[in-house]
Amino acid sequence: MTAPLAIETQLAQAGCRRDPRTGALSAPIYQTASFAHPALGQSTGFDYSRTSNPTRLALEETLAAAEAGHRGFAFASGLAAIDTVLRLLEAGSRVVVTEDLYGGTFRLFEKAARSFGIEALYVDTSDTEAVRRALKEPGVRALFIESPTNPLLKIANLPVLIALARGVGAVTIVDNTFLTPCRQRPLDLGADLVVYSATKYLSGHNDVVAGAVVARTSEWSERIAFLQNAVGAVLGPQDSWLALRGLKTLPLRLKQQEENAGRIAEWLSRHPRVKSVYYPGLPGHPGHDTLKSQASGFGAMIAFEVEDAARVPAILEGVRVFLFAESLGGVESLITYPRVQTHADMASAVLDRLGIGPGLLRLSVGIENVADLIRDLENVL
Numbered sequence: 001m002t003a004p005l006a007i008e009t010q011l012a013q014a015g016c017r018r019d020p021r022t023g024a025l026s027a028p029i030y031q032t033a034s035f036a037h038p039a040l041g042q043s044t045g046f047d048y049s050r051t052s053n054p055t056r057l058a059l060e061e062t063l064a065a066a067e068a069g070h071r072g073f074a075f076a077s078g079l080a081a082i083d084t085v086l087r088l089l090e091a092g093s094r095v096v097v098t099e100d101l102y103g104g105t106f107r108l109f110e111k112a113a114r115s116f117g118i119e120a121l122y123v124d125t126s127d128t129e130a131v132r133r134a135l136k137e138p139g140v141r142a143l144f145i146e147s148p149t150n151p152l153l154k155i156a157n158l159p160v161l162i163a164l165a166r167g168v169g170a171v172t173i174v175d176n177t178f179l180t181p182c183r184q185r186p187l188d189l190g191a192d193l194v195v196y197s198a199t200k201y202l203s204g205h206n207d208v209v210a211g212a213v214v215a216r217t218s219e220w221s222e223r224i225a226f227l228q229n230a231v232g233a234v235l236g237p238q239d240s241w242l243a244l245r246g247l248k249t250l251p252l253r254l255k256q257q258e259e260n261a262g263r264i265a266e267w268l269s270r271h272p273r274v275k276s277v278y279y280p281g282l283p284g285h286p287g288h289d290t291l292k293s294q295a296s297g298f299g300a301m302i303a304f305e306v307e308d309a310a311r312v313p314a315i316l317e318g319v320r321v322f323l324f325a326e327s328l329g330g331v332e333s334l335i336t337y338p339r340v341q342t343h344a345d346m347a348s349a350v351l352d353r354l355g356i357g358p359g360l361l362r363l364s365v366g367i368e369n370v371a372d373l374i375r376d377l378e379n380v381l
């Protein structure tokens with residue numbers, strides 16, 4: 001048997017060899033809603049693009065291989081992917097959920113899923129004992145983990161939590177948006193489903209909104225495939241192609257982003273105007289050792305708290321290299337104000353309790369020259 005290809009090789013050649021008739025290197029964009037049938041009762045394998053489309057399939061197969069999963073599924077956004085996964089659950093189900101997760105996922109649980117009878121029990125998933133207790137609550141059918149969390153970069157002990165969930169018969173879903181399969185592979189650690197905002201690192205250029213699910217087993221794949229078609233929040237062919245093109249350079253981008261992030265986090269941690277820095281690559285970060293044991297890198301997201309929250313507007317307006325914008329994972333460095341932007345749907349009391357305070361800023365570090373990035377922060381701080 002030949003050895004499986006490394007992820008860099010798989011991704012660099014994503015979408016290649018899919019058009020034997022012409023030999024096109026780049027996966028063709030099949031901009032079609034429907035496919036003609038050769039005869040009654042026959043199909044080319046494609047019937048209608050909500051069910052399957054060759055360009056989307058190229059992306060989905062790339063994602064499944066990168067994650068070593070059974071099948072991948074591409075959706076119109078990360079939230080569409082998560083929404084589809086939540087439809088696996090019956091009304092009356094409870095889900096143990098990371099408490100400081102992306103604000104949009106919180107909004108989905110509170111303002112959309114709740115009306116279908118799904119109740120979220122929020123827990124600090126970096127606290128294994130708290131998760132163990134929550135999983136014993138009646139009606140718990142799933143564990144939804146975001147790790148590292150957005151925005152505080154807390155780390156969950158994935159193998160332990162996944163085993164605990166399995167012990168009570170709950171499905172484990174991991175949002176792996178921040179680390180990607182290049183750094184962390186939750187399915188290898190036993191998770192049932194991994195979800196992504198593919199808008200972020202996977203696509204990597206802030207030019208497409210997309211989501212993904214990868215399932216570990218054929219049973220989960222069958223159920224997600226049914227829901228993907230039944231609900232229909234699929235990714236279109238043009239956007240599938242953009243995501244596929246982005247994936248080709250993911251390993252290189254992430255390497256540079258991570259290197260820059262490590263330098264910036266260290267620099268911030270020595271800055272007198274900075275009260276605290278949250279970056280799991282710093283040895284003092286409480287999740288540093290756990291992440292080291294279950295991932296092959298620390299990612300490129302940093303949160304930090306400035307001494308004087310009153311200076312936040314001047315910082316956001318003063319940056320010249322960082323862009324003040326709400327997203328992450330692209331080649332361009334962004335600065336975000338979680339309390340007002342990404343987490344605006346959480347009540348102030350909850351934000352205060354979680355530590356998402358008025359002085360907290362989040363950086364998504366890009367691939368620019370790190371000296372330019374540090375000089376930009378120096379100027380505004």
Ligand SMILES: Cc1ncc(COP(=O)(O)O)c(C=O)c1O
Pocket residue numbers: 077078079080102104105146150175177178196197198199209210211327
């Ligand atoms: C960790 C995480 N999960 C999910 C989402 C939602 O993804 P999308 O914006 O593609 O719907 C985001 C978006 O910021 C995110 O940061």
